Amino acid sequence: MMQEEFNEIFVKYHEIITLGVYGTSIALMLIGLYAVLMKKNLVKIVIGLSIIDAGIHLLFVGIGYIRGGTAPIFSPGYENAANRMVDPVPQALVLTAIVIGFAVTSVALSLIIRLYKHHNTAKIDQIKSLKW
Amino acid sequence: MIILVVFIVMALILIAAAIYSIMHRDLLFAVMGTGIVSLILSLFFYLLQAPDVALTEAAIGIALTTIIFIITIRNTSRDEDEIIDKENEKL
């Protein structure tokens, strides 16, 4: 019921939905990039990185979506729904990308904790002991 | 029709939460912003017919990423510009 309704809304307001998904993911990437470039606090920079990742994951799934498609699971009622299914490959890739993003974020945060122990500050401009 | 409104509102909340988590000075609120971003993202994935990814984003994005951020803030300073910490040390 909800999904059929969603599909014909999809067809009617195509541009708005496209703007919704693509626009949001690019906006997220730009916001994350702004944080990484502008902010001084290390935790804020890692937050920026995870927002960039969020934007990319949304773009992955957004591009994999097919209008009027169902989730790629052959549950009991859908054995022969193969041609009406959404593209499964970007979803499989994004599954791995999310877990890798989490692993990198956790290593980055443990480095911040150790940096704070040594320098007693979490601000990038006061940790400039290594020169160019 | 409601779905379209919900869709647009979610997109706006997502961007607002991202900007909030970047701009806010208190890191704890910034981390809550990332939690909201992950939550809305998980709902987006559900609407875009990707239940596996929605579950992963919910489990990892909302629960664990927020937790390790909060643990990091516990061990470093809660205020972005560390002005409050300087005052505490002076006291």
Place this chain on the structure above:
Amino acid sequence: MVITPIHYIIVPLLAAFAIPLISKIHKELSRIIPGIVMFYNIVISFVLMQEVNTVGYISEIIAGWEAPWGINLIITPFSGFLVSLISVLGFLIWLYQYKFKKVIDVGEIKSYGILQMMMITGAIGIIITGDIFNLFVFMEIVAVTAVSLTSFYRNRDGAEAGFKYLLIGGFASAMILLAILLLYTQVGTLNMAEISERMHMVPQGIKATILVLFIIGFGIEAEMFPLNGWAPDAYSQAPGPTSAAFAGIVVKAGVYGLVRIIFTLFDIEGAFDFLIIAGLVTMIIAEFSAVHQTNLKRMLAYSSIGQMGLVLIAFGIGTKAAVFAALFLMFNHAIVKSLLFMTGSILMYNSKSKTISSLNGIAKKLPYVSILFAIGAFAIVGLPPFSGFWSKLYILTAAADKEMIFLILAILAVSIVEIVYYFRVVSNL
């Protein structure tokens, strides 16, 4: 059990998952296992290289699905040679690291062994995999291990260098993910061989974007100029054996990834000139900033970035002779630079302060190490009897065939700069 390329990945993983258990039973054994794995790598590459010479190239499918549907591992003569070079180097670095005092008494030994072994496995994985997303996963393995090893010592700068590397590495992996997605939408498959056949279907606009994103992503891994801010810090802060592994192995995998992407996936003629320009800029800036370095390891880091710039130039020239010259330079650089890093870190370990000037008169205390260091310096600079001379000669002849006069002048100028700063160190040993 016939030996196939997948053994490069299974055996180290079996060892890595087993070491935490073994270290509970027998501490010393958990330090020997990485050595056994590295030796087995050499055995695999020896067997596979023979097979490659007879058959031409080996392609092994995984999980029983044919190439474009599943992932396959490909060993061509070029990648086979590189992988055997890395295996031999990995074993030598393990031998050196086994007795390295600084590592033994400082950190957690079992995690050092696992991380070092997995970094080398990740580098090998980058070279032999035939699937773009798999290439991304192996690059992440190398990134995570390299960061953990860079910040292995407890001092202040280790964590800072590690964080800088992780920040730029995270940014690079985001770029590569985006490029893989855009490529998948246009081409519909993830297998590199299949993609290079379907590249003609991709419209010019998107192809340029994908190329730019890939170059930024892999440029960071292969230390091209604007993106290698992290490299000197990471090299100088990492423990001795790890910086040798960085210079000898990780950079090679990064350069190979970059070159493979540009050669197989894109035939835009601009790509070759781009490689030459990027290599030239990298070489000049790295060599000139190496001159006024005080810390020995940072100087070696800059000189290896300069050498990588030279390799990029050689690949940029693009003729058969040039690619062979680049291969020979990579081979020569890997061996000599690892020797320099190993002997250099012993010298630094025994010298009073971390600077080069404090090294004078160390030859009396450590005669053999200093002689080895001097030999390494002569070889890398390219004095006639050593291999460095021949590799530079081949590149110059390749450049001469393509009438790139300014290139020859630039390479010669940079060699002179190299001679200056290497002899300054060797003279006051």
Place this chain on the structure above:
Amino acid sequence: MKKVFIIILLALIGYFLVDTVYNIPFGENRIGSIESDHPTVAGYYLSNTVEKSRVANVITAIVVNYRGLDTLGEVTVLFLATTGIASILYRRKEEEEDVERLNLPSSMLIRTGARVLFPIIALLGIYVFIHGHLTPGGGFQGGTIVATGFLLMLISYKGFNTNHNIMAWIESIAGLSFILIGVWGLISDNTFLGNIPEVGKLNSLLSGGLIPIIYIAVGFKVAVELTGILDILLKIKPNK
């Protein structure tokens, strides 16, 4: 001044991205048929998952079977992240004693709530990764849910300590069993991670040959590793 420069840079990158992304039409079916001269990977997976690997959840089939090496690399990245964090935040033995996790004791509400919720969350996590090949979910998702259950106990009980020995054993056995299944595939029909899909029929618990077994091993490993990361991070003594 720097802000203006960054805003311009972001506008440039934004325009660049929008321009490329917008000529990939949203929601358009790019899978195409199998017989076309350029068959896409997605089309192959969708049409062959039911007959060849007999698994309901196509994404699980892709992640575990078609692209098995990705998941192996994936589990390795998590394992190396755990080892890396342990070595980054390494404290010598003597610093270990005076570290205690919580400075403020948790109230009665949290303690009883945690004791009630923990088994339910763990059960949900285990359900998710056992039914990975039938319903949405799988090793990573189920393992993460179990880890959040452990987190709840770690936070609410000062005395609750995960036994490091058992954790290390589970982690290693799960990882080794993943690879040994692969090696068994290598021996039987000489491809790593080869599968025997004849077992069971579609949508029954036993369907899909080795895929559910591999995903259960991944589930255990991810659960133990994430609990390990959280345990290490929670144990650091804030120096305030």
